[in-house]
Amino acid sequence: MNGVGRSVPRVDAVAKVTGAARYPADVAGPELLHAKVVFSGRPHARMVAMDVAPALAVPGVVDVVTAADVPVNEYGLTMFDQPVLVGVGATGRSAVPSDVSRWEGDQIAVVIAETPRAAAEGAAALRVDWEDLPIVADLEAALRDEVLVHDETATNVYVHDRIRKGDIAAGWAQADVVVEGTYRLPHQEHAFLQPEAAVSYLDTDGRVTVEIAGQWAHEDQAQIAHALDLPPEQVRVIYTAIGGAFGGREDMSLQIVMALATRKLAARGIDRPIRCVWSREESIVGHHKRHRGLVHAKLGATSDGTIVAVEADAYLDAGAYNYTTNKVLGNLHLTVSGPYEIPNARIDSYGVYTNAVPGGAFRGFGSPQGAFVAENQMNKLAEVLGMDPVELRMRNVIREGSIGPTQVPFPPGVSMPEVIEACAQAAADGTDEAAAFSPIASLPSVGARIRRGRGFACAFKNVGFSFGFPERCEATIELHGDEEIERVVLHHAGADVGQGAHTVFRQMAADAVGVDLDKVDTVYSDTATTGDSGSASASRLTFMAGNAILGAAEEADKRWRDGDRPAVGEFRYVPPPTDPYDPDTGRGAINFAYGYVAEAVDAAVDLDTGHIRVHRVVCAVDVGKAVNPKLVEGQVHGAVVQAHGYALTERLVVVDGRIVNPRLSGYLVPGALDIPDRIETVIVEHPDPRGPWGARGMAEMPFIPYAPAVVAAIHDATGIWFDEIPLTPDRVLAALRA
Amino acid sequence: MTVNGTRYDRDVEPRTLLVHFLREELGLTGTHVGCDTSYCGACTVIVDGRSVKSCTYLAVAADGADVRTVEGVAVDGTLHPVQEGFWERHGLQCGFCTPGMIMSSVALLEQNPAPGEGEIRHAIEGNLCRCTGYHNIVRAVEYAAAKMRGEEPPAPDWEVPS
Ligand code: FES
Ligand code: FES
Numbered sequence: 001m002n003g004v005g006r007s008v009p010r011v012d013a014v015a016k017v018t019g020a021a022r023y024p025a026d027v028a029g030p031e032l033l034h035a036k037v038v039f040s041g042r043p044h045a046r047m048v049a050m051d052v053a054p055a056l057a058v059p060g061v062v063d064v065v066t067a068a069d070v071p072v073n074e075y076g077l078t079m080f081d082q083p084v085l086v087g088v089g090a091t092g093r094s095a096v097p098s099d100v101s102r103w104e105g106d107q108i109a110v111v112i113a114e115t116p117r118a119a120a121e122g123a124a125a126l127r128v129d130w131e132d133l134p135i136v137a138d139l140e141a142a143l144r145d146e147v148l149v150h151d152e153t154a155t156n157v158y159v160h161d162r163i164r165k166g167d168i169a170a171g172w173a174q175a176d177v178v179v180e181g182t183y184r185l186p187h188q189e190h191a192f193l194q195p196e197a198a199v200s201y202l203d204t205d206g207r208v209t210v211e212i213a214g215q216w217a218h219e220d221q222a223q224i225a226h227a228l229d230l231p232p233e234q235v236r237v238i239y240t241a242i243g244g245a246f247g248g249r250e251d252m253s254l255q256i257v258m259a260l261a262t263r264k265l266a267a268r269g270i271d272r273p274i275r276c277v278w279s280r281e282e283s284i285v286g287h288h289k290r291h292r293g294l295v296h297a298k299l300g301a302t303s304d305g306t307i308v309a310v311e312a313d314a315y316l317d318a319g320a321y322n323y324t325t326n327k328v329l330g331n332l333h334l335t336v337s338g339p340y341e342i343p344n345a346r347i348d349s350y351g352v353y354t355n356a357v358p359g360g361a362f363r364g365f366g367s368p369q370g371a372f373v374a375e376n377q378m379n380k381l382a383e384v385l386g387m388d389p390v391e392l393r394m395r396n397v398i399r400e401g402s403i404g405p406t407q408v409p410f411p412p413g414v415s416m417p418e419v420i421e422a423c424a425q426a427a428a429d430g431t432d433e434a435a436a437f438s439p440i441a442s443l444p445s446v447g448a449r450i451r452r453g454r455g456f457a458c459a460f461k462n463v464g465f466s467f468g469f470p471e472r473c474e475a476t477i478e479l480h481g482d483e484e485i486e487r488v489v490l491h492h493a494g495a496d497v498g499q500g501a502h503t504v505f506r507q508m509a510a511d512a513v514g515v516d517l518d519k520v521d522t523v524y525s526d527t528a529t530t531g532d533s534g535s536a537s538a539s540r541l542t543f544m545a546g547n548a549i550l551g552a553a554e555e556a557d558k559r560w561r562d563g564d565r566p567a568v569g570e571f572r573y574v575p576p577p578t579d580p581y582d583p584d585t586g587r588g589a590i591n592f593a594y595g596y597v598a599e600a601v602d603a604a605v606d607l608d609t610g611h612i613r614v615h616r617v618v619c620a621v622d623v624g625k626a627v628n629p630k631l632v633e634g635q636v637h638g639a640v641v642q643a644h645g646y647a648l649t650e651r652l653v654v655v656d657g658r659i660v661n662p663r664l665s666g667y668l669v670p671g672a673l674d675i676p677d678r679i680e681t682v683i684v685e686h687p688d689p690r691g692p693w694g695a696r697g698m699a700e701m702p703f704i705p706y707a708p709a710v711v712a713a714i715h716d717a718t719g720i721w722f723d724e725i726p727l728t729p730d731r732v733l734a735a736l737r738a
Numbered sequence: 739m740t741v742n743g744t745r746y747d748r749d750v751e752p753r754t755l756l757v758h759f760l761r762e763e764l765g766l767t768g769t770h771v772g773c774d775t776s777y778c779g780a781c782t783v784i785v786d787g788r789s790v791k792s793c794t795y796l797a798v799a800a801d802g803a804d805v806r807t808v809e810g811v812a813v814d815g816t817l818h819p820v821q822e823g824f825w826e827r828h829g830l831q832c833g834f835c836t837p838g839m840i841m842s843s844v845a846l847l848e849q850n851p852a853p854g855e856g857e858i859r860h861a862i863e864g865n866l867c868r869c870t871g872y873h874n875i876v877r878a879v880e881y882a883a884a885k886m887r888g889e890e891p892p893a894p895d896w897e898v899p900s
Binding site: 009010013014015017018019020022025026028190191192193194241243245246279280497498499500630631633634637638639641642664665673675679 | 761765766767768773774775780809817825826832834864866867868872873876
């Protein structure tokens with residue numbers, strides 16, 4: 001049986017190696033029309049007038065969709081604070097003001113034409129009058145509150161989380177040593193390789209249909225239905241092959257506007273599919289980023305290495321709209337003190353509007369920023385104490401039953417100590433130098449001008465939606481046959497963004513029903529044929545879908561035994577509920593499951609050029625149960641290399657609300673020559689009592705501790721702490737020469 | 739030009755890029771577009787034996803040339819060893835970079851049947867992948883190289899399901 005625990009090949013591999021896989025830009029259709037989305041190009045400006053007549057006069061232009069065409073002109077995954085299209089006095093039945101552009105990527109119109117070129121010419125011909133407003137360029141400017149990004153909020157700081165645990169003054173009184181730091185976190189661009197694209201049309205049942213690559217088909221459907229003021233059943237979302245996502249497809253890009261375009265043409269009696277394909281530049285300008293931020297942090301311990309107090313003030317640049325900032329901030333808020341049991345804590349975290357590109361979901365979802373601070377602080381503390389960083393961690397690490405910063409015990413299945421030990425052991429095993437793992441000055445230099453060092457960091461992150469969100473996941477299983485089960489059909493909406501979810505779902509279905517893998521057929525990711533799965537995010541799909549599949553299989557089995565043919569089992573898995581942070585103290589059971597990870601990095605610095613080469617990465621990650629070990633390894637490799645970009649090469653330049661380098665030639669994601677020489681994956685299987693087959697989520701985890709581990713390795717090599725990334729050669733060289 | 743063994747005679751506008759000709763005119767959508775600056779390699783095809791980025795190659799420049807795309811590397815439904823390698827050794831995730839990676843790898847192995855790891859990394863330097871972290875792509879190419887030399891590919895570093 002090829003069920004759970006085997007490295008079976010991916011279900012989508014043949015289509016992907018032959019070129020047969022269809023991504024949104026590959027979807028054609030008879031009489032295809034082409035759309036161009038028009039961005040405001042203005043970080044902060046009030047629209048005074050827009051004249052579409054010159055655009056309509058361009059030969060080949062069929063129509064122009066504007067704010068006036070949006071029945072409910074508002075959008076937002078967690079709060080409606082953004083117009084779908086910016087336009088003068090055209091809010092529809094929304095209260096969200098529609099006439100101000102708050103970032104350069106605000107959309108103002110969609111031009112529909114016979115050819116892509118005509119659409120582009122139509123877009124260029126649109127006449128728009130703007131009144132420019134002062135730009136809130138960054139956090140510093142926003143905190144002065146001289147200019148408000150949203151008139152409706154009294155201050156640009158629109159969300160504030162607090163943690164008040166223990167007695168912070170008493171904590172400082174006990175501390176023998178204190179480390180303090182101010183950390184600056186950069187934006188990061190997802191740079192999924194497939195730029196946004198979509199095709200929209202009326203399906204044979206007359207439903208407004210959007211074929212696209214996203215992360216949560218039913219949420220896309222709900223957002224479209226809301227803006228178009230349609231019942232959800234009249235909207236259909238189908239996912240094609242998805243060319244990477246990493247959180248970057250969680251918010252709407254083309255979903256709503258393409259549905260609007262189809263609806264507008266349908267009202268004119270035009271029934272033709274419409275396609276829109278973004279260029280890389282449109283992609284980078286047009287979707288959110290990992291948040292940039294600023295954190296002041298203070299950590300205190302007794303001289304024996306017992307941590308007694310932690311404080312932090314953290315600021316995230318939300319950009320123009322909330323997107324998922326309030327949730328990302330919650331994760332930063334939780335993780336900024338690290339996976340340690342600290343009796344006294346005072347943490348304040350703020351989400352701040354600016355006129356920059358919105359921050360939003362990106363692999364790790366606030367935890368990379370939190371871990372960067374927490375782990376740098378820990379490594380500095382180890383240095384001050386003269387203690388081994390691993391030993392310092394083991395002394396303070398959370399264990400089963402530990403009370404977290406939110407004053408309640410961690411959910412059962414805490415494995416942070418085992419993961420730290422597994423990583424340290426594996427890192428030591430591969431080196432001749434030390435029997436025990438000791439990162440401090442553990443690696444000798446090569447010649448005079450190349451210095452080597454080793455760094456260590458660990459992290460934790462929630463699996464699934466947090467903070468009281470009604471988390472759930474649906475699955476349907478059909479059993480076909482007569483005497484015996486001959487065929488199993490799994491219906492599931494969960495998105496395969498490349499991580500291999502569809503392969504894993506099939507393995508879990510085969511195992512749950514007890515049949516061979518080749519008996520399982522699947523129907524995926526179409527709101528017309530699958531139930532709501534929740535998103536492909538928060539490292540949640542294996543955990544959530546697995547529980548839903550187990551429930552559906554049990555239900556189907558019951559009906560099979562009752563004689564139903566086919567026997568159909570439907571199941572909605574609902575995990576234990578979570579709480580939001582208490583507004584005053586942060587108290588609450590905010591999550592129901594966690595993943596744990598630790599990494600050791602060996603790196604070398606060229607003192608003449610500032611270049612850093614990472615030679616070896618050891619990543620230990622607790623996956624609970626590896627449903628498909630080879631896919632787990634794939635997530636480790638991918639996350640580590642993406643984090644390598646975050647730590648070393650990727651610098652998004654945003655000046656006065658504009659992205660200066662929205663191209664892959666100027667924003668450098670790692671290539672095959674830049675990556676670590678070796679990545680060793682240590683799969684830890686410490687079952688999550690709530691996980692299906694004991695599985696936990698894991699796809700984000702290996703990203704999280706990488707940057708602070710690299711910083712520690714560079715400190716080991718050079719004696720310099722870097723409180724800001726990416727460690728580009730110019731930044732390293734400047735520090736070396738300072 | 740000849741594309742995947744079939745001859746096509748078409749009139750094209752002089753500014754038509756090869757990638758658009760392949761995708762829009764011939765419907766060969768396995769060749770992808772990932773950037774506007776000739777940087778990502780998703781559009782890589784083989785023209786007269788050399789891998790080229792078809793987004794920076796004019797269709798007219800391929801006049802009379804022999805063009806191969808990902809759709810043409812499998813022969814009579816049998817996967818090319820490079821395709822097999824990407825499948826067997828998990829050299830792909832989202833798959834968007836895969837056609838370009840495969841074409842760069844095929845071109846490499848036609849010139850150098852026994853590349854080392856460094857040579858493989860060099861050969862795919864112009865192909866970005868945001869998902870896999872490249873290590874398994876290198877393994878996939880090593881697998882294919884061994885197969886094409888008629889050797890047993892190196893054993894995988896994990897248990898193969900029976
Ligand atoms: S499409 Fe990116 S290099 Fe051609
Ligand atoms: S597999 Fe997604 S870009 Fe390579």
